[in-house]
Amino acid sequence: MHDIRAIRENPQAFDAALQKRGSDAMSSQLLQLDAERRNKIAEAETAQAEQNRASKEVGAAKARGDDAEFERLRGLVAEKKAEVARMQAEAAMLDDRLRQMLLGIPNLPLDDVPVGKDENDNVEIRRWGTPREFDFAPVEHFEIAGVKPGMDFETAAKLSGSRFMMLKGSVARIHRALGQFMLDLHITKHGLEETWAPVLVLEDMMLGTGQLPKFGEDSYQTREGFWLVPTSEVPLTNTVNGDLIDQSTLPRRMVAHSQCFRSEAGSAGRDTTGILRQHQFEKVEMVSITDAENGLPEHARMTRCAEAVLEALELPYRTVVLCTGDMGFGARITHDIEVWLPGQDKFREISSVSYCGDFQGRRMNARYRPEGGGKPVFVHSLNGSGLAVGRALIAVLENGQQQDGSVQLPAALHPYLAGATRLTASGQLA
Structure with a gap:
């Protein structure tokens, strides 16, 4: 605000x-x-x-x-x-x-954010890795022979309708391994505090992070008045809602692996095949609460935390600065990290890392006492995917696919899969 x-x-x-x-x-x-x-x-x-x-x-x-x-x-x-x-x-x-x-008014962009209308005006700032050259035509994740037994779209549609997925067997296990790997990396290497938070929150919490009142149609609400979180940004950021804390306790760096829910309002006809855009999905979310002086350095740090996940998984990516017309409602600056998907022959967003300044702190009335004395100051907040687990699964499967329908899995996941190094063409881990 x-x-x-x-x-x-x-x-x-x-x-x-x-x-x-x-x-x-x-x-x-x-x-x-x-x-x-x-x-x-x-x-x-x-x-x-x-x-x-x-x-x-x-x-x-x-x-x-x-x-x-x-x-x-x-x-x-x-x-x-x-x-x-x-x-x-x-x-x-x-x-x-x-x-x-x-x-209802969006946050103001920082002065050095590129001015533009949409994603075509975003500016690439770096790139890592080289997309693999295939000696066959790569396919999308759901078309890989070894993946097909583990992705059951028909049963998911019977249970819940469109834009839901059911993962089974080895594919479900790889999906679980990815979430565990991301959490462990952020906790042990990046110093984030593991947090398990509710996925049902009060309306004031959605107001605090900016999902309400403007974007209520993008989220789900229960008959009892709870809101299903679109990401763990909501509960993690609101841990300081209404609080007056000491500056010496900042930054507070948290990470959570949770189910997330989005209605995907306005996305009709977009990414209707596969599991790229779902109503229910999992994310490992990073949130930092910091002071006014350290917001931008923390943004650079959080971006590197997200990039490090992709590098460990050996997945080529590029990082872009979103232009003013493509930024989210609460952001002052956003870095999108886009992973290479050979099945689509393009980079696709897998993480957005945003610095919000005191925009959310003001909405939450969350403040800190300066160490040197003086009036309380609104906290500054940041959030970023570290990463979207389903999209990471897509990237691992598509980049590791082999001509015989099997998938070579990145070494970082082997310990989480009891030493298995690949998904066979018949859908088994080996």
Whole structure:
């Protein structure tokens, strides 16, 4: 969420930053509503002062025995009391309207984020690995002979409809191994704290990280009012919701492996084959809570943590900076890491690593006490996939596929598969 005081101080800069994102200028509407709110608060305070003066005079009139003045002043007090209540209610209504407007406005991009409309304007900053040259035409993951016995789309559709998957046997085991490997790497090598968190959260938690109110259609809600998390970013970031913590405890670096749920609203017709885009999937998610000075260094560090997973799995990738028109709602800057998928003959996103500044901290009212003293400061937050497990499975299968329908598995997974090094053409681990 944005600081209305910062908008008052420099409305032109606020509008210019929004327009870089393709959003309309908002400062005039916000400042008009803010002015109405502040005027109503001032009127309420004036009426309150008049009520207080009249209340004091009531006692004086009674002490003098001036019954007529006593009754007049009692009526004035009652009148002012009603006036104060009405004005306070109007001010609260205006305050809520302003808050709702601010909650629906995306974060402002950093100055060095490339300006653009969509993914075609993203800027590649580095590339790792060389895509394998096949002496046969590589196929997509679900077409590999050894994979077919382990991906049951028909049963998943019978159970739940479209965009669900059922993994079985060796493929399910490789999928599980990938999640375990990612967790272990982040915990032992990258210093993240393993966390197991709920996947059902309260509405305020979705508000805190920016999924609500604007993107409610992208998530699922239960009849009881809980929301299914689209990623563990929601519970992990909200661990500091409403808290005032010591700066000395920062950064807080967490990682969780969880089920995730997305309605994929607006994605009709996109990636309908295979398991690339599902309603239910697994991710290993990284979250950092830090102070204002260390947000950008932490962003670079988190990006390297995600890249290290792909390097350990021997998967070629490229890292891009998202342009202003392609960034997520809460981000100030985002690095997308795209893994090479030979079956599609293209790079596809497998991790987004975003720095949000104090945008989420302000929404959550999460602050820290500076070590040197002074007023509390809103925390800065970051989140990133480390990685999307299903997409990593796709990449491992497609990059390791052999002409006979088997799959060579990366060495990093061998210890997690009891020493197995490949998936045979018949779907067994060997």
